[in-house]
Amino acid sequence: MAKASTGTLYRGNEGMWSWVAHRVTGVGIFFFLLVHVLDTALVRVSPEAYNAVIGTYKTPVMAFGEIALVAAIAFHAFNGLRVILVDFSKSGPKNQKKLFWGVMVVWLIIMIAFIPRQLMHTFGG
Template sequence: MGHRITGVGIFFFLLVHVLDTSLVRVSPDAYDAVIGAYKHPIMIVGEIGLVGAIVFHAFNGLRIILVDFWKQGTRYHRQMLWAVLALWFVTMAAFSVRHLMLFVQGG
């Protein structure tokens, strides 16, 4: 279920990304306004959430491939899920700390 939810979330992000980027051809002022809104401090939470969704989707996708194509995959699917969650947590902890440091420093 988590794989599907993150997939749909990533899809909608990409849809919005394409639409807001296409504004540059229609109205550069509208594009600047949208990009300016993205620089709001609350967007840091959205950025961390987006990266979290992408990282989980990627790690879990590898787990699904192993379950589907590895003979022992169904036997170890629960352990692999815990490994995915552990990898996700470590990756997100490192990313979040670095991302927040850059935000605080203004970079």
């Protein structure tokens, strides 16, 4: 029987923290999406207006913002696939912790590949 002292299936462990991170990244991505559709909509205002705003995405500060964005999207994507496996695969619930660490490994590989590429684009090289 699960007790607070021994923890439950999710509380305080991989299950809970992946759920928290899924919500936080989801909300963050949603608000970025609202801004991103609005900035892209500037192509209907004028080429100059669009170029001026998109230019702010090319600064070193925003380069780190894009790294954070890709990090959030990659986590949300792979953890979302984990949720689907937990829901639909017979052995999914039993392996949810292993699946979480699988998500972390794939996420890390994506970030190790993307960060140098992004820094190269921003700072040249």
